[in-house]
Amino acid sequence: MPAMHGAAPAPLDFEFPLGLPAFEHLRRFRLVRQEEFSPLVLLESGERAGLRFVCAPLELLDPQYQLELQPGEAGLLGAGDGLLKLVVLTFPEEGCPTANLLAPVVLNPATGRGLQTVQAGSSYSPCQALRGGGGCS
């Protein structure tokens, strides 16, 4: 898996053939890594200015996470090792940031494709509180 820490490498562009839930019409996203916010990364829309998602590496939030791609998702991502697995974070105006463990984002740098896979039937939370994060009292 490509390093998610340290110096910021060049942004990577990804095509999301299905978009993201609630943003199905947006297909192009760019993964931006900024050293000062590492290990956080930004997933920025290439089609809607200002739309971005703050993400964290899935393995940092839950090393035991059991990710199951739904039928057809592996084909959409294409072949290749080194999938990047990210979790979208939400920063409410008050309270702790939360992580959407229910629907991780999976990126395949080898094919430049990505998707957000909803882990239907799992017990993962869409808004798992991140204690100790910004805004947490």
Add this chain to the structure above:
Amino acid sequence: MFVIRRKAGESVRIGETIHVTVLEVSGSRVKLGFTAPAELAVVRHELLQAREQNVAAARSTPSGMDLQACASALLRRSGGPE
């Protein structure tokens, strides 16, 4: 919550136009079939949750300090350098 017991092959009707049929029961999983007007979306609850959370995430505007605090917290969790 209104509760009814149904077996495979049985159905319930919601209002005048929506039918939900239990197609198969296997272990802890139930296969349901829906007949509903085309204008009514039938989606898994988890997909709705993912949509709602993406909208909330897109609207949230963390400051640089928020991001750095969150990044530090994640690094502490992983035992990495801060």
